[in-house]
Amino acid sequence: MKLTRRNVLLGSGGLLLAGAGAITIPMALRPGSLQASKSRARPVSGQGTPPAEADVVIIGAGIMGVSTALFLAEKGLSVVVCEKGQVAAEQSSRAYGQVTNFGLPQEVVELGQQSKMLWQGMNARIGQDTSYRAYGRVQAFKEDSEIEEARAWLAKAEAVAPVQAPIRARFVEGAELEQLLPGAQSEWKAGYYQDDDGGMEPAFAAPAVAEGAMARGVTIVTECAVRGFETEGGAVSHVITEKGGVRTKALVVAGGSWSRLFLGNADINFPVLPVYLSQQRIAGVEGPPAVGAAGRVVWRKEVDGSYSNGPRFMTAPILRDSFSLLFDFLPVLPEMLSGDTPLDMTLGSDLPRSFGIERSWKLDQQTPFERARIVAPTHNDGTLDASFGWLKDEFPAFKEGRVIERWGGMVDVAKDEIPVISPVPSTQGLFVMGGFTFGLTQGLGAGELMADLVAGDVPKINAKNFELARITAG
Template sequence: MNVTRRNVLLGTAALAAVGGAAVMVPMAMRPGTMAPSTSRARPVAGQADLPPEADVVIVGAGIMGVATAFFLAEKGLSVVVCEKGGIACEQSSRAYGQVTNYGLPQEVVELGQHSKSLWRAMNARIGRDTSYRDYGRVQAFQQDSEIEAAREWLAGAEAAAPDHAPIRARFVEGAELAEMLPGAQSDWKMGLYQDDDGGMEPALAAPAVAEAAIARGVAIVTDCAVRGYETEAGAISHVVTEKGAIRTGALVVAGGTWSRLLLGNAGIGFPVLPVYLSQQRIGAVDGPPACGAVGRVVWRKEVDGSYSNGPRFMTAPILRDSFALLPDFLPALPGMLMGDTPLDMALGADLTRSFRVERQWRLDEQTPFERARIMAPTQNDGTLDESLGWLREEFPVFNQARVIERWAGTVDVARDQLPVIGPIRAVQGLFVMGGFTFGLTQGLGAGELMADLVAGTAPAIGPNHFELERITGGKAGRSRPA
């Protein structure tokens, strides 16, 4: 079994390749619609006033933005983070929270392993509890084909991992596997155990990093949407926000699913599409391992003893951008269709909403960001019920656990599932990071890498896999009309 998110990309572009009422009616019935939401994140107070200048301005106070700010501040640069809502209020507090590379493309293994090494040391480094724990993680298999695919992935991952953060993984079976999966009802043939994997509570992790950044002098200005930027001689000179302009020589766009819209207003193409995922937290029980995956269900233990549980289901909303980016995503569709992670395509209110969102505005005009402070998709209760049912069938002890909370989040993905971390070469001083399918796993490593690129210091890991030009056809980020 190839346990990746490789096929989550197909739905957002596939509508133009399929048709008929037999397809469109079920899509129209599937839940998951973007709506105003409240934050899951532990509250961290930002500041109201916008400083007049900074060495670097960052758009977005999610894990990517605050991690980049933290590492830049450690280098002695002055940093301002502008956030349209609150700190970590959207995807960064709604993720799965498993910290693992398993099944991801080999090109991100180095980034993921380096990031895990940073998370492992982060509590001591900042004097705060990020909630990260080295639980270890077991992935269980029943079929020989699944085991062979896992062996192939591990061999490549071991070769790609950096020397300072090697993958610590081994195959387990028999009594040892049974001990790792106490109470499991299925006959699992083998498991891949990674003891360098872990987990964290998304509602706590990014806020802790944000507090550490603030303690190092970073200004995080909340309720402050960025409208665009100004240049002098082809280089970033000012960032224009709803609270005024700030002078700077570097701008990092780390706005998650909003980055494409912001860059598009400036004529910069950022070809990523969103997918929705649902998650739930259930009560504490004794017995099951802290972190694992079996069949179509994953789970993770929280620091308070409760468990987070998520199904391997994604919902790809059909949007205006689904059609605009069809030429970009279509060549990848055959490979996407070979995966086994179920993906729903949703045809509903999000499509009409996407056509109403402005794509162009002046810098003295209100923007879509100011009308959407905190947005999240509604959760898919059906798939969450099914996921919890699978978990209870496999581990009957979970029958004692009640559902505490449910939510959904949004992940932005590129056609090759690799993140973008680097400069936009059309504008000196402009950088972008996005397209993270495992954002918390990669968050600290990505933030450190971006900080090195902005500051011009030698990075600990190679940046070449993450350049924007790989998905824009070498067009330096300039977009075609969409």
């Protein structure tokens, strides 16, 4: 299956159609609702209160926040990270965990390759095992049309990849493909193979980076929601948390799916929508290929021998923002509707809940972030069962396996599926990063880019593709 912008965004487009009253797509009521949850991440001990002053304050201790903090600290800046819950407790510990950028929009290829290069050196850089491994990955194809699409994508991607991190890819077939997919039952015609693709266990990756940042002097304060910020002369001057204020000249909003709500309280539009995803781990299996992707299924062997598996389905919750952002997403609907990814939507308790969440508050008031320390959507057992069933059919060795864990995650997407890593033009010293549908893949590159922007250094990759103005103009 071709990974395209429309495929990732089909869920959001479908919910917008539902919001407009269209009936051209049947709406299935799928499982998926936000609930209080426990962190999947390895615990990291944070500080109890923030300092009175810092060069930079970062909201969110997921992979985006902690990697930005790491690179800023390496530039000699004092950094405090405020996290409403625990380090990597939400999406950063709930991802699939592969590092590849195959099939993604050309605008993010450079970011993905730079990030991959950084992941390859991160263990040595911080003196910790992030669990990242480069083990190679094959994307299998049955049809000539799929192969030609992949060849065309590669040609364009090679042209935009950074000189310091070129794409190392080739097409394989015959005996070599069989060796990469041992035991496969289908007659795969060819495969796209990148030997430097890799992955990591999400439960360990961001916590290791966080500890690397703390070793460089970064302060991470957990159970500490940021309520807002104050300005002087149009520039950030103070960040107000539930545990007190921090004087600073720079604030980076890296709150994942919470960033839109936070910025909205300051009358700043950040037009992204959430989508839910489901993942699982399978144990007791010997013999299948260590990693791969085919059809609508991906799989990856973990360090402990279990397999992570995720279907390429996303569930779009119909929320208050589905209506308010209708016209932002409307222009991309034709492209989304031409995709071949099934459309899952959920119309349930999250809709009335979204109307009940405060959209504005004063800085001395409790915020929604303090009432939702760690949340995650429930997982979709139907798509997970189907994904595991496909693995069993394609690789009979999986029939001996058993599901040992399932979980749901939540990412936010922009209408063009390209992340935002950008200053906020209206406020000097305010920055935002979000819209990452492949956050662990792009996390280190995004953190490095954001650190360069905050510090006023020349970015190592083109920053223009990620400017906020591209999705707020018009």
